[in-house]
Amino acid sequence: MRTHPVLLAPRCGCLSDLLGALEPAAGLDRGDLRLAARVHRLARRLPQIGRPVILDNVAHVPPRVAHLVRYLLVRQPVWLLARSTQPLEIGHVWPYLFFFKRIDLPPFSLDETRAFLSAAPFNGNRSELIATTLRLHRLAAGHPATLAALVAELRCRTYDLHSAEGLRLLALHARITRVQKQIAAG
Numbered sequence: 001m002r003t004h005p006v007l008l009a010p011r012c013g014c015l016s017d018l019l020g021a022l023e024p025a026a027g028l029d030r031g032d033l034r035l036a037a038r039v040h041r042l043a044r045r046l047p048q049i050g051r052p053v054i055l056d057n058v059a060h061v062p063p064r065v066a067h068l069v070r071y072l073l074v075r076q077p078v079w080l081l082a083r084s085t086q087p088l089e090i091g092h093v094w095p096y097l098f099f100f101k102r103i104d105l106p107p108f109s110l111d112e113t114r115a116f117l118s119a120a121p122f123n124g125n126r127s128e129l130i131a132t133t134l135r136l137h138r139l140a141a142g143h144p145a146t147l148a149a150l151v152a153e154l155r156c157r158t159y160d161l162h163s164a165e166g167l168r169l170l171a172l173h174a175r176i177t178r179v180q181k182q183i184a185a186g
Helices: 015-025 035-049 063-073 094-099 110-119 126-131 133-140 144-156 164-185
Strands: 007-009 053-055 078-080
Touching (some): 035 063, 110 126, 110 144, 126 133
């Protein structure tokens, strides 16, 4: 089993998402406990592990999740990855933002997109993938997660990357796949 230096929760839209990601990483199983008991058990366990908790895709955080975040961040390192710090977009965790240092990461440059595409796992013709760097960069608007979703979709199907219709179809299929994964995980 591989140990990571951080505990990652890819979504924190509700307590069950957060618990579902952090409990296994903390060595806890769900058991027959009710949600409140699971929250308290996890809150006691995480500081003992001593690894930072990363909450990814922080948006529209409900009050119960915000309460757990507040409890954790005064006891251990917590990182929030969010696209915004606006209260209406980030949710109920916004009053705690003063605990965090804000780091703005710009979108990928064209060279960073090219490097990402060169290193991304891809079974097809890599030189053709690299040749479409500019088109994929524009389609993803420099956003790494969107670019990763596009490359994942390119691994599954063949698209004409030299036509606007092929690029639109690629973007649509990548969004559909992302939504399906969210529904299946939810």
